[in-house]
Amino acid sequence: MPLNGIIAIAAALAIGLSTIGPGLGQGKAASSAMEAMGRQPEAAGEIRTSLILALAFMEALTIFGLLIAFMLVGNIN
Amino acid sequence: MNKLFVGIANAAEAGHHAPVATIFGIEISSYTTSMWLVMALLIGVSFLATRDLKWFASGLQNFLELVVEKLLNFLSEVMGEEKARKYFPYLATVFIFILVMNYCSLLPGSGTISWLTTPTSTLSVTVGLALCTFSVTHFFGIKEKGLSYFKHFFQPYPFLFPLNIVEEIVKPLSLSLRLFGNIFGEKMIGMTLFSMIPLIVPLPAYFLGILFGAIQAYVFTLLSAIYIHTATDGHH
Numbered sequence: 001m002p003l004n005g006i007i008a009i010a011a012a013l014a015i016g017l018s019t020i021g022p023g024l025g026q027g028k029a030a031s032s033a034m035e036a037m038g039r040q041p042e043a044a045g046e047i048r049t050s051l052i053l054a055l056a057f058m059e060a061l062t063i064f065g066l067l068i069a070f071m072l073v074g075n076i077n
Numbered sequence: 078m079n080k081l082f083v084g085i086a087n088a089a090e091a092g093h094h095a096p097v098a099t100i101f102g103i104e105i106s107s108y109t110t111s112m113w114l115v116m117a118l119l120i121g122v123s124f125l126a127t128r129d130l131k132w133f134a135s136g137l138q139n140f141l142e143l144v145v146e147k148l149l150n151f152l153s154e155v156m157g158e159e160k161a162r163k164y165f166p167y168l169a170t171v172f173i174f175i176l177v178m179n180y181c182s183l184l185p186g187s188g189t190i191s192w193l194t195t196p197t198s199t200l201s202v203t204v205g206l207a208l209c210t211f212s213v214t215h216f217f218g219i220k221e222k223g224l225s226y227f228k229h230f231f232q233p234y235p236f237l238f239p240l241n242i243v244e245e246i247v248k249p250l251s252l253s254l255r256l257f258g259n260i261f262g263e264k265m266i267g268m269t270l271f272s273m274i275p276l277i278v279p280l281p282a283y284f285l286g287i288l289f290g291a292i293q294a295y296v297f298t299l300l301s302a303i304y305i306h307t308a309t310d311g312h313h
Contacts, residue, residue, distance in 0.1 A: 056296040060251050063258030
C-alpha cells in the first residue's frame, strides 16, 4: 500500500531532519564548554552543570522529532 | 487529530503486556508492579540502613550518607544551601526514584517477565512525575510569596500574560516527553539490536543506557530545582 510507504518516509524524515539542528547546536555548545574548561579548569564543575542543562534543552527538540516518528510508525498498518 | 492520538497510544503501548492483575476492577499493568518493586526496594534499603544508626557510619549507612551528601551539595549549587535543605525531600526522592526506575531495564528478564519492565518508558508515569513537579512548584510559590506569586504571570509586561501561561504549560510537557523519549528510545534501540544480533552487539546500547538513565534523572531533578528556585525567588 503506497500510503504506508509515504508514512514510513515521513517518519524517517521526522527523526532525520530533527537531529540536524540540535546536533549542530550541541556540538557548538560542547566545544565552547570544553574551551572554557581548558581555559579555566577551576570552574569546570559549574560549566559542566550549565552544559548539561543546555544540552538537555537541545536534546528535547530531537526527542520531539523521535516521538513524531514513533507516532507515524504506529499509524502504519 | 484522532489518528494522531491512536498513533501516540500505539507508540506508548508498544511492547505493552496484558494487565498483570485486576484489583476491584482496576487493571494493574506491568509498569505499576515494577514501580511497586522499586518502591519496595527503596523502602527496604532505607529501612535496613537507618534501623541501627551509628555516629561513625559504615557499610550501607555510610553509602546512603554519601548519596544524600552529594545530592545536597549538587542542589546547594543550584539553589543555595538554605533552599536546598528546605526542598531536599522532594527533589532527592524524585532523583533516586527516577534513577532506580531507569535502571530497571538493566535487570535480567526485564521486558520478558510479565510483571517487570521499565516504568519510565511509558508516557503515563513520566507525565505523572512532571505533574508532581508542576503542582509542587506552584504550591511552594504560593506558600512562599502568597498572592503576589501570581504577579510573575504579568511580568515584564501585562500583555505577555498568554505567553507566560503557555510557558508554564510547556514546562511539564517537555519535562515528561524528554524523560519518556530518552528511556523509550533507549529501550527500543536495545530491543532492535537484540532482535538483529543477540550476542555482544547490544552491549554498547546498554552501556549508553546506564549513562542516559543517570543523565535523565539528573536533568529532571536539575530542572525541577530550577523551576522551584525561580518560583520561590523573592524580588529583592
